[in-house]
Each structure stands twice: as structure tokens, then as C-alpha cells.
Amino acid sequence: MFKLEKKDAILLLIVALMLIFAPFILNPFPENSGLAQFNAGYPDLMQRFVFFGIFAIGFNILFGLTGYLSFGHAIFLGVGSYAAIWVMKLLTMNILLAIIVAIIISGLAALVIGWISLRRSGIYFSIITLAFAMMSFALAYSVLTPITGGETGLQPKVTDPRILDSALLAGDTPKANLFGLDMTATYNWQVGDWVFTFNVGYYVAAILMFLCFYLSIRIFSSPFGMMLRAIKSNQQRMNYSGLNSKPYTLAAFVISGMYAGLAGGLMVAMDTQVGPERMFWTASGEVVVMTILGGAGTLVGPFLGAGLIKYMENIISKINVGVLHDWFYWLPDWLENFVVTIIYPFVGKGWNLTLGVIFMLVVIFIPGGLVEGIRRIINWFVKRKNISASREITDSDNMQQAGEIQQAGEEAASRGKNNG
Amino acid sequence: MAEAAKNIVLHIADVHKSFGGLHALADVDLAVEEGKTHAIIGPNGAGKSTLLNVIVGKLEPTRGKVVLDGELLTGKKPHEINQMGVARVFQTPEIFPELSVLDNVMISAFAKRDGAFKLNIMNSLESETDIQEKARKIIIDFGLDKQINEHSGALSRGHKRRLELAMCLIQEPRLLLLDEPTAGMSRHDTSTTIDLLKEIKSTGMTIVIIEHDMHVVFSVADKVSVLAGGRIIAEGSPEEIRASEKVKKAYLGEAQ
Structure with a gap:
């Protein structure tokens, strides 16, 4: 299938099935049960799984294969987003063009930033990319306010020119679409106590993620991917075997930047807004954590890591004191209060704490990730x-x-x- | 072919290299003939490694030039010099330790075939049958077929050396540089390495070898140059060098 090895074809098939049946897989609990809050099958979150899945898969091509640890990849997420929103403001609300432009512009940004950062390797490379991340945020947040909308960010307005679209009717709001297909269109399917949600935006994003995953498999199993692994393993030998490692690392950097740009473009395609916090340096750190948590250098690892983190961020963070008391109501009061007091710091707003503990355990005991x-x-x-x-x-x-x-x-x- | 046998493959002309006030190499002239094994020997600190690093482009000479088949190597980068046909074996084998033996050799073969950067992602490694076959064949020739799928980092030192040689030879280099190929090896590994070098030599390969072990030098070399204090103090056949009083003195530290 698609010129793939059997093992890779199976993996691709599994990912395809997971993407197609995500609305079922992520909604295993009946709507009225107490466990319904663990359901993750709502469009907003499913889309987020895909955005960050793409982001992490791309990041892994750089970090997992070449070992170059970038702390600045959220820049391209942001650049892609801003590029996409400007296409939506100036040209058309058709997301196809927005996404293509997002990929191209973020690729160019990655070319420039990569060309500069890759003059150094190891920790120095990481620090240079971190510096870029901080500068980019500062630019988006204040200096380039006319382009980025500063702190408030940007979103399409009725009054924007949009020269490729026909004029909106009075009272209409601009809607992100793919040749007329509304991204927010959603169909709910009720089966007994279960409700499954199918969202157009999610499936559009899922198709793109499938293509991204396929491309990632291709890169992993190609001579090009082998050269990237060689860079991680021994650059000295590479040079003395007649290979200049620079164009390879730069290509990996640009490819991963374009993945991030696509993810950023998709974010805008689905929720038609962007703010500078998207490229804050912690967002760059997050993708590093995703990749390592899932397994750097593996094909599905980054996707799993992204999924786990987004799940925790959105689901675990919803568990508040009230929910905990509901869970442990059967304990004697004093014990109930005690247990809730112990657990509470790790859920709700403290979900990061749990993530930190999981991350440490993984890195220490299973360094290859999930x-x-x-x-x-x-x-x-x-x-x-x-x-x-x-x-x-x-x-x-x-x-x-x-x-x-x-x-x-x-x-x-x-x-x-x-x-x- | 008789004429070709006298071809000079590598010509080092009047090379100087100084690090600050230290003259690591001075007035070094060296001509390596096609198909011959040219050994460079000398006491520690004589400048042997510096000379090798000048040839491969890691260091640039302060003065003088290095020429391969009439083409200037001086000023070029290591990967360019390799592409011109110079392959190097290091004192401690430089391989890709995280990758399998097969991958190691294939990378080398790709490097030779593709030369500069190539973004070939539509070919899978399995579909590159030419390279696969070529790599497998040389791995068998070098007796590494049992380890073909092992991580090369887990190989013994002797096997790592073999792998590195295989990686160099799959590129069919014009000139093979060996930096102490038997350093740190057991007697047994040393003697199998000598056999291997003799075999490589018999294919007509031009070799420059730096070596401490005189047994190895006298087993494989056609010509020997003795470096001491950055200068070539003697040059000749292995027999001549063995008989030279000057060389003996240099090794006892009394030269100059």
C-alpha cells in the first residue's frame, strides 16, 4: 500500500482507523454517567489532538531523527496562523488557500531561522532557537502590532476586503469553509445514552494529519531519513564520508517548520482567530515534552504524546473539588476530606503537576517514551x-x-x- | 599500465603547518605512487596525525599544497575531499554506533552515489536494491555478515575497524588513508587486520598508512617515510629504513 513496507502500512492503517473512528473511541462513556466528563470526543478537543499531532510529528522529524533540539518551533505555529488569518482577511475564507499560504510562509521563516541557528549545534543551537522564540513573541505581542493585532490578536471581520469571495449578505458573518463546506458544521448521532459528534472541521484536519503521517513514514524509511539519523549518530564520520550535513539539517528544520505552519494554519481554519500566546516560548517547550513523552524518533510516539498532553490539559484540568467529593462520597467524612486534599493539587489547575510527574517517570524508567x-x-x-x-x-x-x-x-x- | 604504475596519486608539496610558534610540519614533500602502500612512521609528536589532517582538509597548511591526481585539495572541505576520492580510517573507528552494520555501509554507499545533498524521500531503503546488494556483498567480504543487523556500536574493536574499512572501500576511493589501523588491538586482531590490508592492497588500492607497530609497517608497506620533529628525515624501502642509523636515533629521541 502506497509503496510502504508491511509494518509501516499496518501502522498507517491503524492511524487512519483511529482518525476515522475518533468520535467513537474518544466517547466511550454514556452521556449521563459520572464518567462522561472523561469523554474527549467533542470537536474542539478532537481538532486540537490533530493540530498538535501534526505539530509533534513534524517536530519529531527534526528532533527525533537529527537530534537537534529546537526550543523555537512554536514560532512557525504562530507564523502559519498569522499567514492564514491574513489570507482569510484579504483573499478568501476558503481554508485551502489559507493552509497552503501558511505552509509556504512558515517554510520561509524556518529557512531563515534554521539557516542562522544551524550554524551551531547542541546546546548552542537550542539556545539560539529559544532566543528566536522569545524575539518572535515580542514582535507579535508589541512591535508588529499592525500586522499581528498585538495582544488581542486577529480575526476575520465582516468589513475585510476578501477580494476572492463574493460579498457577504447583510448580517452574515465570514465562515471558514472548504469550497462552501462549513468547518463548524456538526452532526450529533445519538445511540441510546451515547452521543457521538461528527464535525466537518475535524475530518478535514484528520485527512491532512493522515497525509502528514504518511509523509513522515516516507521520510523515516527513505535514504534522506537515514542521513538524518547519521547526523544524530556521528557528524564527523558523515563529513569524512563525503556528506555535508548542513543541507540535511536545514531541510529537516524547514520540513518540521512547515508541519508546524500547517498546524498553525489549521488552527486558524477551524477557530478563525489567532493571538500571540500561540508562539510563546512555553508552547515551543510543550512540543518537546510531547515528543519525548511519546517517544522521540518513533513514528507514532509524538502523536501519542500530543494526545496525552492535550487530553490532560482539557479533561484532567476539569476535575475540581466538587467532582472529587462526588467520587469519594462513600468514604468517612474525615477520610474523604483527607483524600481530596491529597489528590486535589494534582488535578484541576494542577494538571501540570501530574504531567510533570508522568514525564519524569517516563524519562527515568522508559526513556523510549510511551x-x-x-x-x-x-x-x-x-x-x-x-x-x-x-x-x-x-x-x-x-x-x-x-x-x-x-x-x-x-x-x-x-x-x-x-x-x- | 606499466606507465600508470608510476603515476603519482598524492603529492604533498612543501607543506608547513605551525600552531602559533610550534612548527608541527616543516618542508614536508611526499609523493605517493599509484597502487603502492606508503607508510609514514615516526615517534610520538612527530606530526603524523597533523599531516593526515592536512590531507583530508581538517587542517589547512600554513604553506604548501596537497594535490590528488593533479587536482588541488588544499582549501577544500573534508566532505569535498572525500568526494574527490580520499577515504579515511580513524585511529578510533568512526562509525555510526546507533545504526546497524548494514545502515552504516549503506550511508557510505549513498554518499558516494548521490554526492551532494539529495532530498530523495520517495524511495524507500528497501527499494534501493543496487545499494542494498552492494552493501551486503562488501559486508560478507569483510566477514561481518553475522552482525549485519546488529548495532555497530556493540561490535568489538576489530569488527568496528573492519566495518570502517568496508565503509571506506564501498566508495571505491582513489586513496585510502589509514590512521594507526591496529592501535589498541590484540595480537590476534592485529594479524587479521594485516591480512585484510594485504588483501586490500592486492586490489591495486593506493594507501597511506600511519602506524606505530613496525611489524605492521614492514608487512604491508612498499615505501616508508620517517617523520621526526615535523620533518621527513628518511625515506626508502622498508629494508632501507630498517637498516638506517638515523631512523634508530630518531626513535630513541636523539634526532636533531
């Missing part, structure tokens, strides 16, 4: 299954066969380890 964690669990099951199979046979006094099966199991386990 992907490595999943792989370990699978290997453990494979091994256990094989051992129990061999035990049964041992009981029936057939030692030799048991040994063979166990060996096969160990081989399978080690194969699993190597494959991933």
Missing part, C-alpha cells in the same frame, strides 16, 4: 503466553517440546524488540 512502554507490555505478554504454554506441556511430560516452544517464544519476544 511507544517503548507499549512495546515492553506486548513483549511481556508474548513471553508470558509462551511460558504458560510451555508449562502445560511440561505437565504432560513432554520436556523437549516445551523447550522448543519456550525458545520460539523467546525468539519471538526478541524479534518484537528488534522490530519496533
Whole structure:
């Protein structure tokens, strides 16, 4: 399928199914149950999963493959957003053009910033990108207010020229669309106590994310991707093997910048507004955390990391004192208060604290991220299954066969380890 | 071919290199003939590594020039010099430790084929059958077929050296530079490396080798230059060098 190796094709298929059935997967709890607050299948959040999924997948092409740790990639998220909003103000509300322009402009920005930052490597590179992130925020926030709208940001107005669109009727508001298809159009499907929401904007974004993921697989399995890994591994050998590493790192930087630009453009396409906080330097840090949490250098890791963080940011943060008391009402009062007092700092506004703890645990115990964690669990099951199979046979006094099966199991386990 | 045998592949002409007041190399003239193995020996600090670094473009000479097949190398960058046909083996093997043996060799092969930057993302590694086959063949030739999918960082030192040599030779270089290829090796690994070098030599490869171990030098070299204090103090066949009083003195630290 699509000129892919079987393993990659399966992965792509899984991601496609996840994207298609996300409204079901993310809404596992009935609407009226107490668990409904853990449902994440509403358009706004599903879209956010996709935006940050794309952002992290792109970032991973730079950081995961070449090892260059950029602390400035939210710049391109912001540049893409501002570019898209200006297309919507000046040209058309059709999101296709906005997204294309967002990718191009952020690519150009990445070319300039990458060309400068990549004169250094390691910590110096990271610090230069961080400096760019801070400067860009300052520019967007104050210096370039005529272009960026400063603190308030920008959004399309009825009075904007939009020379490619026909004039709006009186009382109409400009709506983001794809050749007339309204991005905010939503269909609710009620099945018993469950409500599943299907949103046009989400599916448009999901298709783009699918393409992004496909491109990422291509890069990972191409000679180009191999060169990026070589850069991470040993630049000295690369140079003495006749390769100039600079154009490769720059290409990776620009590609990841364009991914970020696409994500930024999509954000604008869906909620038609932008503010400078989108490129604040902590946003650049967030994508680093996403990538490492999910597994830097793996294909699905960054997407998983982005999903986990956005889920926590939106769902865990909603758990307040009242909700906690509801959960623990069955405890004796004094114990209930005690438990709530202990847990409360970690939920609600304190969700970052939980994230920090999870992040530390992952980095310390499974440095390969969530992907490595999943792989370990699978290997453990494979091994256990094989051992129990061999035990049964041992009981029936057939030692030799048991040994063979166990060996096969160990081989399978080690194969699993190597494959991933 | 008889005429070609006298071709000078590498010509180092009047090269000086000084670091501040220290003259690491002075008046170095060296001509390496095609198909010959030219050893450069000398006591520690004689300037052997500096000379090698000048050849590959890591250091620029203060004066003089380095010429490969009539083309000037001086002033070019290491990757450009490699593309012109100079491959280098380092004292501690420089490989891609996180990548598999096969990947290591394939990167080298891609570098040779594609030369400069190429954004070829529509080809998968598996579809590059030419490169795959070529890499597998040389890996088998170098006896690394059992380790082909192992992380190269986990190889023994002897195997790392073999891998590095394979990475250099898949590029079919015009000139192979060896920086102490047996440094830190066991006696057994050293003797297998000598056999390997003899084999490489028998293909007609032009080699410059820097080596401490005189046993290795006298086993493989056709010509030996002795460097001491940044100057070439003797040059000749291995037999001549072995008999030279001047060289013995240099090794005892009495030169100049």
C-alpha cells in the first residue's frame, strides 16, 4: 500500500482507523454517567489532538531523527496562523488557500531561522532557537502590532476586503469553509445514552494529519531519513564520508517548520482567530515534552504524546473539588476530606503537576517514551503466553517440546524488540 | 599500465603547518605512487596525525599544497575531499554506533552515489536494491555478515575497524588513508587486520598508512617515510629504513 513496507502500512492503517473512528473511541462513556466528563470526543478537543499531532510529528522529524533540539518551533505555529488569518482577511475564507499560504510562509521563516541557528549545534543551537522564540513573541505581542493585532490578536471581520469571495449578505458573518463546506458544521448521532459528534472541521484536519503521517513514514524509511539519523549518530564520520550535513539539517528544520505552519494554519481554519500566546516560548517547550513523552524518533510516539498532553490539559484540568467529593462520597467524612486534599493539587489547575510527574517517570524508567512502554507490555505478554504454554506441556511430560516452544517464544519476544 | 604504475596519486608539496610558534610540519614533500602502500612512521609528536589532517582538509597548511591526481585539495572541505576520492580510517573507528552494520555501509554507499545533498524521500531503503546488494556483498567480504543487523556500536574493536574499512572501500576511493589501523588491538586482531590490508592492497588500492607497530609497517608497506620533529628525515624501502642509523636515533629521541 502506497509503496510502504508491511509494518509501516499496518501502522498507517491503524492511524487512519483511529482518525476515522475518533468520535467513537474518544466517547466511550454514556452521556449521563459520572464518567462522561472523561469523554474527549467533542470537536474542539478532537481538532486540537490533530493540530498538535501534526505539530509533534513534524517536530519529531527534526528532533527525533537529527537530534537537534529546537526550543523555537512554536514560532512557525504562530507564523502559519498569522499567514492564514491574513489570507482569510484579504483573499478568501476558503481554508485551502489559507493552509497552503501558511505552509509556504512558515517554510520561509524556518529557512531563515534554521539557516542562522544551524550554524551551531547542541546546546548552542537550542539556545539560539529559544532566543528566536522569545524575539518572535515580542514582535507579535508589541512591535508588529499592525500586522499581528498585538495582544488581542486577529480575526476575520465582516468589513475585510476578501477580494476572492463574493460579498457577504447583510448580517452574515465570514465562515471558514472548504469550497462552501462549513468547518463548524456538526452532526450529533445519538445511540441510546451515547452521543457521538461528527464535525466537518475535524475530518478535514484528520485527512491532512493522515497525509502528514504518511509523509513522515516516507521520510523515516527513505535514504534522506537515514542521513538524518547519521547526523544524530556521528557528524564527523558523515563529513569524512563525503556528506555535508548542513543541507540535511536545514531541510529537516524547514520540513518540521512547515508541519508546524500547517498546524498553525489549521488552527486558524477551524477557530478563525489567532493571538500571540500561540508562539510563546512555553508552547515551543510543550512540543518537546510531547515528543519525548511519546517517544522521540518513533513514528507514532509524538502523536501519542500530543494526545496525552492535550487530553490532560482539557479533561484532567476539569476535575475540581466538587467532582472529587462526588467520587469519594462513600468514604468517612474525615477520610474523604483527607483524600481530596491529597489528590486535589494534582488535578484541576494542577494538571501540570501530574504531567510533570508522568514525564519524569517516563524519562527515568522508559526513556523510549510511551511507544517503548507499549512495546515492553506486548513483549511481556508474548513471553508470558509462551511460558504458560510451555508449562502445560511440561505437565504432560513432554520436556523437549516445551523447550522448543519456550525458545520460539523467546525468539519471538526478541524479534518484537528488534522490530519496533 | 606499466606507465600508470608510476603515476603519482598524492603529492604533498612543501607543506608547513605551525600552531602559533610550534612548527608541527616543516618542508614536508611526499609523493605517493599509484597502487603502492606508503607508510609514514615516526615517534610520538612527530606530526603524523597533523599531516593526515592536512590531507583530508581538517587542517589547512600554513604553506604548501596537497594535490590528488593533479587536482588541488588544499582549501577544500573534508566532505569535498572525500568526494574527490580520499577515504579515511580513524585511529578510533568512526562509525555510526546507533545504526546497524548494514545502515552504516549503506550511508557510505549513498554518499558516494548521490554526492551532494539529495532530498530523495520517495524511495524507500528497501527499494534501493543496487545499494542494498552492494552493501551486503562488501559486508560478507569483510566477514561481518553475522552482525549485519546488529548495532555497530556493540561490535568489538576489530569488527568496528573492519566495518570502517568496508565503509571506506564501498566508495571505491582513489586513496585510502589509514590512521594507526591496529592501535589498541590484540595480537590476534592485529594479524587479521594485516591480512585484510594485504588483501586490500592486492586490489591495486593506493594507501597511506600511519602506524606505530613496525611489524605492521614492514608487512604491508612498499615505501616508508620517517617523520621526526615535523620533518621527513628518511625515506626508502622498508629494508632501507630498517637498516638506517638515523631512523634508530630518531626513535630513541636523539634526532636533531
